[in-house]
Amino acid sequence: MAKGNKRISIHDLAAELGLSVSTISRALNNASDVSDATKAQVWALAEKLNYQPNSMAASLRSGRSNILGVIVPHINGAFFPAVVHGIERLASQAGFNVMICQSSEEVGREVAHIKALLKAQVDGVLVSMSNTTRDYDHFEQVRRKGIPLVFFDRMPEMPNVCGVVADDYRGAYQLMEHLIGQGCRRIAHLAGPQHLNITYNRHKAYHDALLAHGLPYDEQLVVPLANSREKAGAAAMRQLLDGRIRPDAVFAAYDFAAAGALQVLEERGIRVPQDMALAGFSNEPFTTMVKPQLTSVDQQGERMGEAAVHLFLQLQKRSDTFTGQRIVLKPKLVVRGSSLYGQPAFAAQAINGPPPGL
């Protein structure tokens, strides 16, 4: 009984009302050249019969699917979810459905997802590369089909790519100036992969800021992170502490890594920020939950998502020329207890008192 209802189509509506299918179609799409009376009839009947349009058929015929494909490396942490949220908001406002895929940082899955999205005839593809992606053929394929392609956050080194990024260099540079301004002189860096624009830029800003302030760049103070998670941060921190030089500040390329580092520091009885300042990157919500609260850089995830959709819509309009348009978002330094010695009112607890343990 539940399924006897054979799907009802515009033909059924047409028959019922004694109209032609084309009129029904036009009415349903609210075309301008249908009388209001007819529209009303059609809408009413559609409602009554609980008519569900078949978007497959529509897409097949029209060539437009109204689906936007999105590929993110993962949805851990708060950043990518925020971006996705921004994308969904604006896209659905523009009448698009969004198909979200996770590459889980594997090129293989990224390629597979691109393929699936193309099969699904998406009208556009928004992607943030996986960190194992070194070859860009699959992206080129999207463009070759004339389908708008927009990157966000993690961009490939391709000619004429469109995309939106946060100014990681600037954010990291500001962060470094803050640390230096706090009196730190031997700042270490827990570095992300150098083939990705984002982490490359964070590292480069670290380097440049040091030199610009007359401080040496010491490779011993730069430890690569195996990934962006806590454990990797903890491991890197241990490696750093076991080295010859003891830094007086650590800039981790990710908040999660910073959190891992923080735990190691606590284990070893090194006070933050008194003995060592600490800062991360991304402004994850948990940065305000740990003790001391973590200084970080906010990447404006939601705005990034919106900007990406914006770019897509533009590209769709004038699909002839794929100008390598880029939008660069200004990140925001968020200073908290983990890098603040002294004065500010609310940070009073940060400085006085002996170490909290014991």
Place this chain on the structure above:
Amino acid sequence: MAKGNKRISIHDLAAELGLSVSTISRALNNASDVSDATKAQVWALAEKLNYQPNSMAASLRSGRSNILGVIVPHINGAFFPAVVHGIERLASQAGFNVMICQSSEEVGREVAHIKALLKAQVDGVLVSMSNTTRDYDHFEQVRRKGIPLVFFDRMPEMPNVCGVVADDYRGAYQLMEHLIGQGCRRIAHLAGPQHLNITYNRHKAYHDALLAHGLPYDEQLVVPLANSREKAGAAAMRQLLDGRIRPDAVFAAYDFAAAGALQVLEERGIRVPQDMALAGFSNEPFTTMVKPQLTSVDQQGERMGEAAVHLFLQLQKRSDTFTGQRIVLKPKLVVRGSSLYGQPAFAAQAINGPPPGL
């Protein structure tokens, strides 16, 4: 130049090879009744011409889209991302593409998403209700179309619904027994919405466990949370502390709320767990980053996702009878510093007497 390539279809392949379209179709789908030689030819040419199948056309014809629709309330925190991950893994293994949608806890968006998924001819819908959903018409509509519908975590009160849930009651009960076993006697509860199965069960277990151990259930010790976030937890904690009775333990229905509560306790100089034990629910990653680490209950997100897909696949096979099948996952209590008095090495300063006044 980039877009002159008019899409190539099986007709092009057929013409090029002097075969019929049906043979091409069969070869492409690796049907058993095509000679290997032909298959090889077809595959080769498809590769060479970079043929992309059009899944819209295939779906329209076959009636199967191979798309699985998923609706989650949000992707904050780690739980829903974990579920989604589980879903994607198993679904893609079974040859399905996944379309993820966020309702953002708004029924309106949930309804809209259901509509869009139906239009897109999805083969099944997996959903975790928004917390503003009180009416289930849109879900019924899915079933009425004969489309497999599976809930996870948050289930509606509908007859014969299929779904997979964690045993929140059991998890919360174990948590309560742990607290009581630790000597807590005036345990408070920061409660989630009571119209949702999950938070209702957490509350009910709180209630039942108290009575079962001869402790009174006191409404003054139950404070409703405005939502699942930190701020709400902080607000509820303040309200609790401003009340007449000072609890010696707090069980928050969400980890984020517990984190907010923890901050308030710190502000007020109330030591955790010595003065007051604290526990949350979900086992978010940040529970190990805060100090003290938070006791919580793990909900097995990834397994829940896999189970949901499993149910869907079953439903799809025997679509005649919609048995109200349910899978219940056993949650896991994770005891950490926030509720541990005594022995363990690092907790040397433990106090076991009655809670210090004030």
Place this chain on the structure above:
DNA sequence: ATGAAAGCGCTAACAC
């Protein structure tokens, strides 16, 4: 303002 008719690209009987 409405209708007729031709497909979009593919699959699935049914023939041979």
Place this chain on the structure above:
DNA sequence: GTGTTAGCGCTTTCAT
């Protein structure tokens, strides 16, 4: 094993 054929449900000229 391969070919023929008839649509899936809709949009979209082109008529009227």
